Amino acid sequence: MQVELRQQGDTLTAALTGDWESGDATPRFVRLLEDRAAGHALRTIDFDASGLGAWDSSLLTFLMQAMTYCETHDLEFRNESLPQDIARLLQLSRAVPEKKIDREEPEASPVARFGKKAVVAYEGFLATVAFTGEVVDGFTRLILRRVRVRWRDFWVVVQSNSSGALPIVTLIAFLMGVIISFLGAVVLRRFGAGYYVSYLVGYGMLREMGALMTGIIMAGRTGAGFAAELGSMKITEEIDAFKTLGISPIDHLVLPRMLGLFVMMPLLTIYADFIGIIGGAIVALAFLDITVTQFITGLLTAVTLGDGLLGLFKGTVFGLIIGLAGCVKGMQAGSDAGAVGRAATSAVVMGITLIIAANAVIDWLAVLLEV
Amino acid sequence: MDADRPPIEVKGLTMKYGPLVVMQDLTFQVRRGEVFVIMGGSGSGKSTLLKHLIGLKEPAEGVILFDGEDFGEADAKARKAILRRMGVLYQNGALWSGLTLEENVALPLEEYTSLDAEAIGEVVSLKLALVGLRGFEAFYPSEISGGMRKRAALARATAVDPEVLFFDEPSSGLDPITASRLDDLILQLRASFGTTIVVVSHDLASIFKIADRALFLDIEARTMTALGSPVELRENPPTEEVRRFLTRNSGGDPPVPDFDRMRVPLP
Numbered sequence: 001m002q003v004e005l006r007q008q009g010d011t012l013t014a015a016l017t018g019d020w021e022s023g024d025a026t027p028r029f030v031r032l033l034e035d036r037a038a039g040h041a042l043r044t045i046d047f048d049a050s051g052l053g054a055w056d057s058s059l060l061t062f063l064m065q066a067m068t069y070c071e072t073h074d075l076e077f078r079n080e081s082l083p084q085d086i087a088r089l090l091q092l093s094r095a096v097p098e099k100k101i102d103r104e105e106p107e108a109s110p111v112a113r114f115g116k117k118a119v120v121a122y123e124g125f126l127a128t129v130a131f132t133g134e135v136v137d138g139f140t141r142l143i144l145r146r147v148r149v150r151w152r153d154f155w156v157v158v159q160s161n162s163s164g165a166l167p168i169v170t171l172i173a174f175l176m177g178v179i180i181s182f183l184g185a186v187v188l189r190r191f192g193a194g195y196y197v198s199y200l201v202g203y204g205m206l207r208e209m210g211a212l213m214t215g216i217i218m219a220g221r222t223g224a225g226f227a228a229e230l231g232s233m234k235i236t237e238e239i240d241a242f243k244t245l246g247i248s249p250i251d252h253l254v255l256p257r258m259l260g261l262f263v264m265m266p267l268l269t270i271y272a273d274f275i276g277i278i279g280g281a282i283v284a285l286a287f288l289d290i291t292v293t294q295f296i297t298g299l300l301t302a303v304t305l306g307d308g309l310l311g312l313f314k315g316t317v318f319g320l321i322i323g324l325a326g327c328v329k330g331m332q333a334g335s336d337a338g339a340v341g342r343a344a345t346s347a348v349v350m351g352i353t354l355i356i357a358a359n360a361v362i363d364w365l366a367v368l369l370e371v
Numbered sequence: 372m373d374a375d376r377p378p379i380e381v382k383g384l385t386m387k388y389g390p391l392v393v394m395q396d397l398t399f400q401v402r403r404g405e406v407f408v409i410m411g412g413s414g415s416g417k418s419t420l421l422k423h424l425i426g427l428k429e430p431a432e433g434v435i436l437f438d439g440e441d442f443g444e445a446d447a448k449a450r451k452a453i454l455r456r457m458g459v460l461y462q463n464g465a466l467w468s469g470l471t472l473e474e475n476v477a478l479p480l481e482e483y484t485s486l487d488a489e490a491i492g493e494v495v496s497l498k499l500a501l502v503g504l505r506g507f508e509a510f511y512p513s514e515i516s517g518g519m520r521k522r523a524a525l526a527r528a529t530a531v532d533p534e535v536l537f538f539d540e541p542s543s544g545l546d547p548i549t550a551s552r553l554d555d556l557i558l559q560l561r562a563s564f565g566t567t568i569v570v571v572s573h574d575l576a577s578i579f580k581i582a583d584r585a586l587f588l589d590i591e592a593r594t595m596t597a598l599g600s601p602v603e604l605r606e607n608p609p610t611e612e613v614r615r616f617l618t619r620n621s622g623g624d625p626p627v628p629d630f631d632r633m634r635v636p637l638p
Contacts, residue, residue, distance in 0.1 A: 236463065238467050245454060
């Protein structure tokens with residue numbers, strides 16, 4: 001591709017030669033103009049396409065540059081000597097006058113922006129409250145046996161949160177036990193109280209870490225899954241199809257999922273407690289001067305049934321939170337592919353935030369009630 | 372059910388997307404047993420109007436009466452009774468992806484009838500056979516083609532023998548032959564069951580083939596500008612826009628397509 005500029009009087013003729021193909025560097029029209037020797041003022045730009053070979057859009061972009069230059073500098077753009085196909089395409093590109101569409105909103109003041117965000121957040125909060133109400137209503141009808149739940153969805157959730165979740169729960173709970181035990185070993189040994197490490201591991205896993213870690217894992221795993229699943233169903237109008245058949249999507253989609261987590265979370269919590277204590281025990285036996293019997297005796301004297309039940313209660317609450325966050329974000333998802341991703345992300349964020357907040361509240365109540 | 376009362380009556384409907392008015396002053400009736408087509412260019416609010424008619428969206432202004440009952444005012448029970456009497460075929464079928472075709476068609480039956488499993492199975496087989504999907508009972512929606520999905524969705528929409536059937540762009544995404552077969556199926560349904568049929572479409576071939584009456588939504592005027600038989604509308608178009616739409620003439624000089632006719636309304 002080559003361009004050669006020839007000037008005759010006030011007419012500049014650009015001779016286009018060779019093959020013009022996208023991918024090769026296209027000459028810039030303005031650059032060529034600047035490079036030519038200064039001469040007469042220009043009035044017309046013409047072309048010579050006699051040596052032109054194959055061409056594609058790269059030639060058109062070059063000609064568009066020339067055309068735009070002519071428009072801005074009030075020159076005549078002669079396209080008669082260009083091949084007819086090219087002339088017509090150029091004509092097409094100018095068929096509709098450019099529209100100045102102002103899509104940017106005028107710059108709002110920080111106060112206005114804050115207000116707008118607050119309104120959006122408030123509306124989102126209201127929608128979430130309304131959704132929670134519908135779910136509670138659904139559960140009430142379920143207890144009154146006025147709903148037919150899709151038990152298959154329930155079993156799918158149960159399955160994916162049992163055998164499917166065990167490996168990751170095992171790993172995290174085990175390491176959690178190990179970490180608590182190490183922490184205890186370092187601190188308690190200084191006081192010669194290494195024996196009490198079993199207290200720490202027992203309390204830590206049963207009251208706090210078992211339920212909390214399981215909750216966080218499940219929020220990332222299952223909560224995000226719910227949001228993505230329901231969000232996609234929204235895009236494909238499957239949720240609308242439920243609505244127009246008079247079937248409540250809450251009864252049909254949300255309840256079985258939440259019930260599945262409601263049943264599985266306490267079980268997973270017990271499992272995580274157990275695995276965590278084993279992890280803690282291994283560290284205690286390896287690094288502290290403790291025998292198996294001492295560890296178990298310490299555990300049994302320190303830990304009460306109340307501690308275990310508190311953890312179980314937390315696990316159950318977390319299960320409901322995760323299910324609710326996942327479903328609410330999925331059902332509120334917008335209708336493009338990015339929206340599903342955002343729904344999954346915000347389901348995890350909402351799930352984890354609420355879990356930690358709920359954990360603090362439950363701990364506080366436990367202290368008040370002396371559990 | 373009163374035979375003289377129009378199954379669908381729309382009075383002074385205004386539809387909005389947020390603050391943006393899409394269409395206003397829509398007033399029309401759908402007559403019992405007719406094929407009623409809602410037509411208009413892309414982005415004119417055809418599908419939005421359909422969503423209003425099936426109760427997925429609330430009117431910003433005006434009322435929609437289904438067999439004399441106001442959808443917006445109805446309580447949960449009345450709403451369900453209304454929904455029982457309508458069936459919807461969504462643009463891409465919207466079959467429930469987690470269920471087999473058989474389960475998809477069976478679900479409305481389980482919800483609305485007290486039939487036992489065996490009887491439901493028989494109805495399901497019949498409905499699937501009527502749309503030519505015998506033998507596909509155990510397939511999942513992802514395992515069949517787009518045309519088959521639409522037919523399966525039609526089987527689901529007609530499972531409980533609705534009085535009014537809604538179709539959202541039935542021919543979109545289908546080749547002309549498959550689309551034409553779907554049109555035949557629509558006409559057959561009307562002939563056999565006397566079902567009132569409301570179709571959203573911009574496919575001219577299909578409009579002329581099936582429509583008794585058609586409603587034209589004009590993007591620029593933001594309201595309906597024509598209502599009548601498509602053939603008559605083509606002979607005596609009330610506006611230039613209707614003429615262009617029904618004769619497929621883009622309006623500009625032949626070598627330059629008229630991009631203005633393609634644009635979507637901006638606020």
